[in-house]
Amino acid sequence: MLHPRIIVAKDPEAVGKAAADQFEAVIAKKPAAVIGLATGSTPLPLYRELIAREKAGKIDFTKVRSANLDEYKGLAPDHEQSYRKFMQDNLFDHISIKPENTIVPLGLAEDVDAMCAAYEEKIEEWGGVDLQLLGIGHDGHIGFNEPDDHFPAMTHEVKLTEMTIEANKRFFNSADEVPRAAFTMGIGTIMAARKIVMVVTGKDKRDILKKTFWGPVDPQVPASILQFHPDVTLVCDEDAYPFN
Ligand code: PGA
Numbered sequence: 674m675l676h677p678r679i680i681v682a683k684d685p686e687a688v689g690k691a692a693a694d695q696f697e698a699v700i701a702k703k704p705a706a707v708i709g710l711a712t713g714s715t716p717l718p719l720y721r722e723l724i725a726r727e728k729a730g731k732i733d734f735t736k737v738r739s740a741n742l743d744e745y746k747g748l749a750p751d752h753e754q755s756y757r758k759f760m761q762d763n764l765f766d767h768i769s770i771k772p773e774n775t776i777v778p779l780g781l782a783e784d785v786d787a788m789c790a791a792y793e794e795k796i797e798e799w800g801g802v803d804l805q806l807l808g809i810g811h812d813g814h815i816g817f818n819e820p821d822d823h824f825p826a827m828t829h830e831v832k833l834t835e836m837t838i839e840a841n842k843r844f845f846n847s848a849d850e851v852p853r854a855a856f857t858m859g860i861g862t863i864m865a866a867r868k869i870v871m872v873v874t875g876k877d878k879r880d881i882l883k884k885t886f887w888g889p890v891d892p893q894v895p896a897s898i899l900q901f902h903p904d905v906t907l908v909c910d911e912d913a914y915p916f917n
Contacts, residue, residue: 677871677886677905681914685874689718691908692806695870696723697732699804705736707796709805709858710764711816712741712756715872716806720764727768734770738799740792741777742807742816743857746830748780754844755780778828778856789828789856796862805866809873812836813881813894817857820893826861830854860898869902873909882907883915 682688696719700706710716726732741756748755757777765775776795782788796802807815812834818825819834832854833841842848863869873882885896886907892898899905911917 677899677907679914680906680908681917682908682910684910685715686718688715688872688874688908688910689720689722692716692719692870692872693722693726695868695906695908696804697726699868700732700734700737703803704733705738706803707738707740707799707801709802709863709866710739710741710760711806711808712743712759713808715808715874717763719806719872723764724767734768736774737770738774739765739770739776740796740799740802740858741775742863743855744778744780745852746780746854746856747852750777750780752780754850778858780856782856785830785856789830792828792856792858793862802862802866804868804870805863807863807869807871807896807899809871809878809881809885809896810837811840811877811881813885813896815860815863815871815896815899817855818860818863818895820895822892824860824892824895824898827859828856828862829859830856860895864898864902867904869899869905871896871899871905871907873907873913875910876912878909878913879915882909882913887915 680691682691744756750757817831838851845851884894890897
């Protein structure tokens with residue numbers, strides 16, 4: 674069994690900086706790198722750091738391509754809570770990445786199977802993901818791949834669990850407004866990335882982090898599959914590190 678390379682950073686800001694180092698290195702080596710991006714609170718310090726580093730001339734996003742992990746089903750791209758809007762507001766609108774070089778699953782897709790297949794094809798056409806960023810949910814989800822009896826392969830539609838709806842309702846007026854379904858890259862899509870960086874912060878993530886990398890590989894803890902990926906860097910803060 675493989676273990677991740679582990680960086681224990683002091684706090685969420687330091688996690689953002691350490692994760693930004695990984696992005697800077699990959700993009701310096703390959704200016705047209707394909708980066709897989711994530712939403713949620715944990716990546717925010719990283720996105721602020723990436724914006725600052727491009728302003729400082731340390732990273733150039735003009736050739737970079739990006740593919741996001743997931744999107745809520747039924748939300749328009751400009752909906753306040755859509756992941757497309759989150760990415761525009763927190764990263765894309767502040768860096769030089771070209772709009773046509775950013776993809777997020779289409780929340781309003783009418784033909785779901787066709788949209789999911791086209792998403793996979795686009796990533797393949799780009800030559801695959803060079804660096805995939807991940808957060809982790811309290812139930813071990815990555816993207817919106819929730820605990821299940823198997824590891825789903827490709828981009829697909831998922832029903833959100835009560836735990837995820839509960840965790841994400843903070844962004845909506847009430848739990849009732851949280852969409853019940855989403856589109857997400859599959860576990861297979863994520864595992865195909867050449868390099869993976871997972872960012873994790875806060876005491877409340879400590880238990881799931883331990884199960885993920887130091888427990889059995891089990892589809893009930895979807896992120897545990899990362900133990901089989903050859904190039905994972907875990908960047909966590911002191912609160913989240915299970916052995917502090
Ligand atoms: P968070 O979300 O960064 O907001 O905790 C992580 C996730 O659910 O994947």
